[in-house]
Amino acid sequence: MVKSVLRGLAAALVILSATVSSPAHAAETLPLTEAVDRLSVGTESREGYTRESFRHWNAGDTPTDGCHTRAEVLIHEAVQAPTIGANCRIEGGSWFSYYDGVTGESASGLDIDHMVPLAEAWDSGASAWSAQRREAYANDQGQEASLVAVTARSNRSKADQDPAQWLPPAADAHCRYAAEWVATKLRWSLTADELELAALHELAGNCPAQHVEYEPAT
Numbered sequence: 001m002v003k004s005v006l007r008g009l010a011a012a013l014v015i016l017s018a019t020v021s022s023p024a025h026a027a028e029t030l031p032l033t034e035a036v037d038r039l040s041v042g043t044e045s046r047e048g049y050t051r052e053s054f055r056h057w058n059a060g061d062t063p064t065d066g067c068h069t070r071a072e073v074l075i076h077e078a079v080q081a082p083t084i085g086a087n088c089r090i091e092g093g094s095w096f097s098y099y100d101g102v103t104g105e106s107a108s109g110l111d112i113d114h115m116v117p118l119a120e121a122w123d124s125g126a127s128a129w130s131a132q133r134r135e136a137y138a139n140d141q142g143q144e145a146s147l148v149a150v151t152a153r154s155n156r157s158k159a160d161q162d163p164a165q166w167l168p169p170a171a172d173a174h175c176r177y178a179a180e181w182v183a184t185k186l187r188w189s190l191t192a193d194e195l196e197l198a199a200l201h202e203l204a205g206n207c208p209a210q211h212v213e214y215e216p217a218t
Helices: 002-019 030-037 069-077 118-123 131-138 152-158 171-187 193-205
Strands: 026-032 095-097 102-104 110-113 146-153 211-214
Touching: 026 030, 030 171, 030 193, 030 211, 069 110, 069 146, 095 146, 110 152, 118 131, 146 152, 171 193, 171 211
Parallel strands: none
Antiparallel strands: 026 211, 095 102, 110 146
């Protein structure tokens, strides 16, 4: 009788352990200096890259809302909420582009910037990913830093450059920008080349109070 009860308890524990699991990827917060130290050094190669290798914009996080990823990010980042019309037409609203400290009132004048540009992601490890993972990267709304609404001018000035080559025009944005760049690279296990890493170390040294928050992508 006792053995039967014990076997029943053991079976129940097995079922319970299978149904109650801890998160596979926990979010981390750490100083920028430590976050930069976690980046792996890699040699970049753009061989084979095309922008079409990253499908975007897709149906977004809520496919039933009729809005693609670009529109969902605009709606989420608005400092004054816009009106959403038929076919996810965005009217009104306002946005703050932290790259250049500009507030805009026209969604059409904004770009959704991939914090780590698609070409840079390709160079840093995404060339080995599946098409599905590249699509997930290009439409990533799971981390605030991954996609950001900014003025078209600042985004096109940045193009596909890393922090060794380009920083936001607004000097007071540099610490945040470095943290979000590093957070995106850590989230997606992307490497950094030596010049990029040196620039990030220098930025981190000038931003002692800056922290990085990231959660590894699944």
